[in-house]
Amino acid sequence: MKPQSVTVGETQIRILPTVKGLVSESEIVEYEINSFKPDLVALSIGPEEVKGTREWDGEPYDMSGWDEVYGLSLRKLLGDASVRLPPPSFSTAIKLSDSNGIEVVGIDMDEQSFTEAYTSNVSMWQLYRRGRLEKYMAKKGIAGSTPEEISINMERSIREIGGFAKLEEQRVSTMAENIRSYSDKVKILAVIEVPNVDSLVKLLKES
Secondary structure: OOOEEEEEOOEEEEEEEEOOOEOOHHHHHHHHHHHHOOOEEEEOOOHHHHHHHHOOOOOOOOOOHHHHHHHHHHHHHHOHHHEOOOOHHHHHHHHHHHHHOOEEEEOOOOHHHHHHHHHHHOOHHHHHHHHHHHHHHHHHOOOOOOHHHHHHHHHHHHHOOHHHHHHHHHHHHHHHHHHHOOOOOOEEEEEEEHHHHHHHHHHHHHO
């Protein structure tokens, strides 16, 4: 997907879609930062994840079963060397922003807010359904002939479960609100996971 531009007030926002984990996207992020020259880089991860990525010590990542299925599906399509954690689009954005004196923020829910939203929206039965879906995907993989399709199909499958759909809607709403809170910035580069791009752009255009 190509970058999209949205203007909110006096702020120019450039939305850069990312497929979490792709090594190739490191160069894309570097190009966008160097060419767009943003005042702020906003990432579709929580504040704690920004800190954790910045301070990552090289130890193996703790991953959910669903993340493992997602990673295996990407590796099957592209090869082992093409996928890495922490996600290169985010780690590169943090590294370049830090080295160039650009503010970088995580605009997704913080851990406490996510926990509260998760508890409010996801029932035990829905959690059980997601577990069954995860087992099915572990056997079959996630369908898609491109990385973007794999990422979108994974999210679409999860969002077929009502509670998780509501949770994702709240996450995107939080991202939009957090971006709007930086209205003092002239240029914002927002690196956003592919499945959330269209809904985020729609919310920003409504503001």
